Amino acid sequence: MRLVILGATSAIAEATARLYAAEGAAILLVGRNDQRLSAMANDLRERGARLAETTVCDLVSEPDVMARLEEFAALAGGIDHFLIAYGVMGLQGEAEKDPAAADAVLRVNFNSVAAWSLAAAAYFERERRGTLLVIGSVAGDRGRRANYVYGAAKAGVAAFVEGIAHRFADTGPRALLIKPGPTDTPMTRGMAGRGMLWSSPEQIAAIIYRQARKARGPVVYAPWFWRYVMLIIRNLPVRVFNRMDI
Amino acid sequence: MTYYRPSKDIRSWGGVIRGEHEVAAPAWRDEVAPIIAEAIDRKFPILASGARRSYGDSGLNPGGALIDTVGLDRIVAFDPQTGIVRAEGGVTLDTLLRMFVPRGFFLPVTPGTRFVTLAGAIANDVHGKNHHLAGTFGCWVKRIGLVTSAGQELELSERDNPSLFRATIGGLGLTGVIAWAELKLEQIAGTLMDVEKTAFSNLEEFFELSTQSEVGWTYAVSWIDTIMAGRGVFLRANHAPASDRPPRSSERRYRVPVNFPGFLLNRHSIRLFNAVCYHKGRLRAGREVVPLARFFYPLDAVDNWNRMYGRRGMYQYQSVVPASAQADATREMLAAIADAGQSSFLAVLKTFGTKTSPGMLSFPMEGTTLALDFPNRGSETTRFLDRLDAIVREAKGRLYPAKDGRMSAEMFRLGYPDWQEFAKHVDPQFSSRFWRRVAG
Numbered sequence: 081m082r083l084v085i086l087g088a089t090s091a092i093a094e095a096t097a098r099l100y101a102a103e104g105a106a107i108l109l110v111g112r113n114d115q116r117l118s119a120m121a122n123d124l125r126e127r128g129a130r131l132a133e134t135t136v137c138d139l140v141s142e143p144d145v146m147a148r149l150e151e152f153a154a155l156a157g158g159i160d161h162f163l164i165a166y167g168v169m170g171l172q173g174e175a176e177k178d179p180a181a182a183d184a185v186l187r188v189n190f191n192s193v194a195a196w197s198l199a200a201a202a203y204f205e206r207e208r209r210g211t212l213l214v215i216g217s218v219a220g221d222r223g224r225r226a227n228y229v230y231g232a233a234k235a236g237v238a239a240f241v242e243g244i245a246h247r248f249a250d251t252g253p254r255a256l257l258i259k260p261g262p263t264d265t266p267m268t269r270g271m272a273g274r275g276m277l278w279s280s281p282e283q284i285a286a287i288i289y290r291q292a293r294k295a296r297g298p299v300v301y302a303p304w305f306w307r308y309v310m311l312i313i314r315n316l317p318v319r320v321f322n323r324m325d326i
Numbered sequence: 327m328t329y330y331r332p333s334k335d336i337r338s339w340g341g342v343i344r345g346e347h348e349v350a351a352p353a354w355r356d357e358v359a360p361i362i363a364e365a366i367d368r369k370f371p372i373l374a375s376g377a378r379r380s381y382g383d384s385g386l387n388p389g390g391a392l393i394d395t396v397g398l399d400r401i402v403a404f405d406p407q408t409g410i411v412r413a414e415g416g417v418t419l420d421t422l423l424r425m426f427v428p429r430g431f432f433l434p435v436t437p438g439t440r441f442v443t444l445a446g447a448i449a450n451d452v453h454g455k456n457h458h459l460a461g462t463f464g465c466w467v468k469r470i471g472l473v474t475s476a477g478q479e480l481e482l483s484e485r486d487n488p489s490l491f492r493a494t495i496g497g498l499g500l501t502g503v504i505a506w507a508e509l510k511l512e513q514i515a516g517t518l519m520d521v522e523k524t525a526f527s528n529l530e531e532f533f534e535l536s537t538q539s540e541v542g543w544t545y546a547v548s549w550i551d552t553i554m555a556g557r558g559v560f561l562r563a564n565h566a567p568a569s570d571r572p573p574r575s576s577e578r579r580y581r582v583p584v585n586f587p588g589f590l591l592n593r594h595s596i597r598l599f600n601a602v603c604y605h606k607g608r609l610r611a612g613r614e615v616v617p618l619a620r621f622f623y624p625l626d627a628v629d630n631w632n633r634m635y636g637r638r639g640m641y642q643y644q645s646v647v648p649a650s651a652q653a654d655a656t657r658e659m660l661a662a663i664a665d666a667g668q669s670s671f672l673a674v675l676k677t678f679g680t681k682t683s684p685g686m687l688s689f690p691m692e693g694t695t696l697a698l699d700f701p702n703r704g705s706e707t708t709r710f711l712d713r714l715d716a717i718v719r720e721a722k723g724r725l726y727p728a729k730d731g732r733m734s735a736e737m738f739r740l741g742y743p744d745w746q747e748f749a750k751h752v753d754p755q756f757s758s759r760f761w762r763r764v765a766g
Contacts, residue, residue, distance in 0.1 A: 120400065120401055
């Protein structure tokens with residue numbers, strides 16, 4: 081098993097990497113913070129990874145994603161699973177006042193993710209196998225005043241990954257979108273409340289790890305009950321929805 | 327952007343003491359210094375917290391900041407030649423066991439639960455059933471990376487910053503945040519334990535068995551019945567030589583899902599439980615070979631066992647009295663328990679050996695330790711514990727801060743004569759409810 085992770089130092093990514101390490105996988109960690117990537121790689125090697133390499137890359141402004149992805153493949157000795165795990169929450173209030181701030185949230189969470197997904201799709205198509213794993217969010221299921229800029233980017237990612245899965249239909253490669261509900265990670269530090277509906281990064285990681293091996297998809301809610309929660313929220317009449325503070 | 331989030335109700339393992347804290351959870355070592363800096367800015371006293379297995383208030387800092395270190399859980403390096411592992415402070419002993427037992431290494435000293443963090447084991451200088459040979463956990467700690475309020479990470483060892491090293495081992499988290507540490511693991515041949523169980527019917531027999539077991543047995547501990555005073559079961563064990571029998575991979579885990587109603591643990595149920603334990607021990611006396619976890623961590627098989635004591639929680643009471651007074655003081659304590667009509671669900675008796683602990687505030691000393699737990703019944707319980715205090719004080723013994731939550735400042739200061747020396751090393755921005763109580 082050879083795994084490449086973009087945004088490897090995210091909490092969900094690290095928890096997922098540990099599951100791959102335990103089975104002796106080769107893992108390439110891609111991110112911005114060299115020191116954190118190295119700390120993580122050392123840990124993964126002790127946890128059983130056959131290989132844990134790091135490479136520093138500014139994923140949002142990489143000019144040539146196709147060539148860079150080939151480099152990643154060379155470092156990892158090939159790619160079986162490709163996990164896109166980075167993202168930013170952004171501040172909704174700031175994004176509403178400053179189009180540049182909104183643009184930054186969209187570029188990180190959508191444009192760059194789309195570019196890397198296309199690069200990975202091209203690679204997998206050539207290899208005739210491989211699995212693209214992208215972390216979306218339930219926030220993409222219906223725009224809400226609290227975070228619709230982030231939500232819109234995640235909605236875009238959902239359509240994009242579904243499209244790639246459709247393009248792969250009946251061929252070897254697969255594409256899978258994982259939509260976690262609220263998860264207790266450094267990204268959500270600013271959000272209030274930690275109720276029953278919150279998940280730990282380890283819970284989400286276990287779902288990613290399990291679903292990556294199953295030939296299903298292309299959309300997986302994590303945990304599963306969010307599929308039904310969001311089904312209800314998507315179908316709420318506008319008049320009811322408008323009165324809700326969610 | 328703030329690292330902190332208010333948390334209304336954080337309680338310690340005993341469940342008696344609780345409080346509101348501002349909590350920050352670093353995911354990376356480089357976040358510890360800015361998290362400390364923010365607390366200083368906002369004028370919070372600071373305390374690091376780990377797996378929250380301390381029973382009393384040494385791990386609580388109500389009205390202040392808790393730096394939750396469990397996200398700092400990476401292995402930094404391991405050298406199979408020396409057995410030295412360097413890991414971040416929030417790594418649990420459970421993780422270390424999962425990673426290194428399959429490679430033939432075991433903890434040099436282990437407490438009765440594997441769900442504590444490395445930093446927590448150091449900060450409380452925990453002990454185990456092999457104290458008579460191995461000393462405390464701190465005896466096996468080679469280096470510590472400590473982040474203080476000055477904002478930098480200091481390396482501590484016997485050679486570098488030796489007095490801060492000795493203050494940090496057993497220092498209850500008051501000297502700074504233990505970001506990482508190096509621990510020397512011990513090599514083992516297999517994952518099984520060769521255990522011998524003997525029933526004893528009075529304290530004389532216990533002390534005789536203890537003395538006998540100092541040579542030839544790596545581990546020794548006993549369970550004692552506090553109602554039928556003096557009887558109990560003595561357990562001693564060695565690591566079994568390598569065998570072909572594969573280690574059992576799946577351990578059954580149970581869980582106490584909710585707080586039990588308070589009346590469930592009463593004198594009669596405790597009497598019954600202890601009688602069953604004693605007679606089971608007596609009937610099954612002899613030798614057997616068991617997996618590591620069953621010998622070292624029987625209580626870990628039940629998640630949240632502390633909920634058994636209900637919403638009001640429990641007091642743990644662990645004392646040590648010096649060897650010269652051990653027989654009399656232990657007998658007096660058992661008599662006081664019986665006299666007050668109290669009973670401890672689980673009572674553990676063990677003799678400590680001569681190996682000195684490195685920590686200024688380390689609990690173990692040569693002598694006998696008795697660990698008891700009592701359901702919290704308010705002032706009735708604390709008044710009774712004051713009576714035990716008098717016996718311990720008279721014997722020149724002391725209490726274990728990790729299990730406390732009520733001892734008087736005087737009791738602490740008498741028990742820990744080095745406390746003022748230690749206090750010089752306490753970080754001015756760090757504090758805990760315990761520390762404010764006994765040193766404030």
